[in-house]
Amino acid sequence: MSEKFDVVYLGSGHGTFDGAIPLAARGKKVAVIEADLIGGTCPNRGCNAKITLDQPVALKNQVANFQGYGLRGEPTIDWQANFEHERDVIAGLPDMIAGLMTSAGVTLIDGRGTFVDDHTIQVADKTYTADKIVIATGQHPHRLDIPGTELAHDSNDFLNLTTLPHHITVIGAGYIGLEFANMALTAGSQVTLLMRGDQALRQFHQPFVERLLAILVEQGLVLKREWVPTAIKSTGDRFEVFSADDKITTDWILDATGRQPNTANLGLEKIGVDYTAAGITVDDHLQTSVAGIYASGDVLAKDQPKLTPTAIFESQYLTHLFMGDTNAPIKYPAIPSVVFTSPRLAQVGTLPTGDAHDAKVTVSDLKDDWFRQTTRDVTGHNLLVTDDQQRLIGAAELGEQAENTINTLLPAIQYQLTPAQREQLVTLFPSIGAAVWSAI
Numbered sequence: 001m002s003e004k005f006d007v008v009y010l011g012s013g014h015g016t017f018d019g020a021i022p023l024a025a026r027g028k029k030v031a032v033i034e035a036d037l038i039g040g041t042c043p044n045r046g047c048n049a050k051i052t053l054d055q056p057v058a059l060k061n062q063v064a065n066f067q068g069y070g071l072r073g074e075p076t077i078d079w080q081a082n083f084e085h086e087r088d089v090i091a092g093l094p095d096m097i098a099g100l101m102t103s104a105g106v107t108l109i110d111g112r113g114t115f116v117d118d119h120t121i122q123v124a125d126k127t128y129t130a131d132k133i134v135i136a137t138g139q140h141p142h143r144l145d146i147p148g149t150e151l152a153h154d155s156n157d158f159l160n161l162t163t164l165p166h167h168i169t170v171i172g173a174g175y176i177g178l179e180f181a182n183m184a185l186t187a188g189s190q191v192t193l194l195m196r197g198d199q200a201l202r203q204f205h206q207p208f209v210e211r212l213l214a215i216l217v218e219q220g221l222v223l224k225r226e227w228v229p230t231a232i233k234s235t236g237d238r239f240e241v242f243s244a245d246d247k248i249t250t251d252w253i254l255d256a257t258g259r260q261p262n263t264a265n266l267g268l269e270k271i272g273v274d275y276t277a278a279g280i281t282v283d284d285h286l287q288t289s290v291a292g293i294y295a296s297g298d299v300l301a302k303d304q305p306k307l308t309p310t311a312i313f314e315s316q317y318l319t320h321l322f323m324g325d326t327n328a329p330i331k332y333p334a335i336p337s338v339v340f341t342s343p344r345l346a347q348v349g350t351l352p353t354g355d356a357h358d359a360k361v362t363v364s365d366l367k368d369d370w371f372r373q374t375t376r377d378v379t380g381h382n383l384l385v386t387d388d389q390q391r392l393i394g395a396a397e398l399g400e401q402a403e404n405t406i407n408t409l410l411p412a413i414q415y416q417l418t419p420a421q422r423e424q425l426v427t428l429f430p431s432i433g434a435a436v437w438s439a440i
């Protein structure tokens with residue numbers, strides 16, 4: 001006999017729990033099925049683990065900027081201790097998130113779920129039925145389809161390294177490739193980064209991406225453009241990565257060639273849920289091709305960036321939809337994105353594309369701002385895009401505090417604040433917020 005719920009979620013990441021908790025707290029009978037660690041990728045194998053490892057890295061680079069400006073002597077990164085700190089910070093997160101769910105009334109089910117029919121999920125020898133089912137199964141690392149691919153590692157393996165290899169080869173110039181290359185480089189590894197084409201971080205403002213690459217190269221990164229790996233071989237104690245006409249000898253290989261939606265082995269074909277290589281297809285209410293079955297988070301095929309804040313927004317939208325608070329289509333806000341390199345690269349909203357439009361684009365050199373001089377934030381640039389009524393519609397920054405700059409600007413973009421309205425928002429002084437607010 002099946003246990004019956006109002007809503008069953010497949011997966012327990014941000015695409016689920018930020019919505020499942022308020023849904024259960026408001027009286028719905030909710031179950032969350034998780035095959036692995038509660039909380040999913042972001043707390044356990046993504047954002048939280050990565051940013052913990054990165055904090056000493058960012059600090060070391062900031063200290064380097066202050067040499068001769070009040071600081072003398074550069075610190076060394078102790079990777080073993082950094083790794084142990086990372087483990088300390090993230091170890092308790094699954095229990096903490098499980099506790100938040102269960103205390104709100106969510107039933108947690110441990111195991112891999114598959115569809116039996118459009119209202120029933122099977123986990124081992126038990127079945128669970130629900131009026132509504134949310135597929136929030138996330139993504140897994142893409143692996144290169146070349147001989148020797150099993151000799152390479154993924155982002156999770158990097159996050160588990162207790163010592164850093166002498167030479168690391170990173171394949172792929174996306175978020176993971178650049179963030180992890182930056183960490184390894186600053187911590188003392190030699191790093192070679194292989195770009196398949198000529199553009200890194202394709203979604204980001206390209207002049208700033210090129211500046212970032214130049215900074216990383218100045219710091220010692222070996223960057224190879226249009227370098228397509230064709231095979232990997234082991235030589236016993238080292239590895240060789242081959243292209244059509246070149247070879248790199250290395251100690252450790254990170255395959256950072258993207259992530260793919262977890263749509264396999266869920267029984268989606270059996271019940272008629274449509275999906276493509278980009279993820280599950282949904283309508284503007286996040287409903288799949290089967291009525292009553294929804295999808296949320298990274299597993300969705302969508303134009304928005306596949307990031308934690310997007311997954312949180314979707315799971316919370318579904319809660320409002322299921323509670324009858326709204327029946328309106330999902331309307332995404334301006335979603336910011338950041339690459340956690342040193343310096344950071346962050347952006348939000350409408351950016352110059354090269355097409356003619358009415359927007360005014362202002363690019364400032366951070367060296368010109370007195371407050372950035374106090375933080376020695378001298379390596380990057382800030383870009384602001386305003387419309388014909390001087391309302392901010394987009395922003396990008398390459399700088400040590402770019403994530404804070406872009407966060408500060410979000411209300412101006414989201415609420416289309418006029419100059420008069422912006423004047424009513426008073427920021428702390430002196431601060432990065434004040435510096436960027438006065439720059440609009």
Ligand SMILES: Cc1cc2nc3c(=O)[nH]c(=O)nc-3n(C[C@H](O)[C@H](O)[C@H](O)COP(=O)(O)OP(=O)(O)OC[C@H]3O[C@@H](n4cnc5c(N)ncnc54)[C@H](O)[C@@H]3O)c2cc1C
Nearest residue numbers: 011013014015035040041042046113137138297298307308
């Ligand atoms: C290395 C790395 C760094 C990242 N850094 C950032 C960052 O700094 N900022 C940011 O915004 N985003 C970051 N991201 C992206 C972020 O982690 C994802 O956008 C977010 O985790 C998506 O949440 P989700 O719930 O959709 O999927 P997930 O968090 O992946 O959760 C899906 C869950 O479903 C479970 N599951 C799958 N199939 C089944 C099944 N059949 N039955 C039961 N359970 C199942 C999985 O085990 C998993 O726990 C990073 C990602 C990675 C890999």
Ligand SMILES: NC(=O)c1ccc[n+]([C@@H]2O[C@H](COP(=O)([O-])OP(=O)(O)OC[C@H]3O[C@@H](n4cnc5c(N)ncnc54)[C@H](O)[C@@H]3O)[C@@H](O)[C@H]2O)c1
Nearest residue numbers: 172173174175176177196256257258259306307338339340
């Ligand atoms: N700061 C953050 O918010 C953050 C950090 C890490 C990861 N993430 C999330 O994780 C996702 C995955 O990150 P990612 O860096 O793996 O993916 P990505 O899509 O950002 O980058 C993948 C890179 O691999 C390259 N590539 C793809 N196929 C290749 C091939 N066959 N040979 C050589 N190169 C190839 C692409 O050209 C691209 O440069 C991101 O889209 C993002 O949603 C976010």
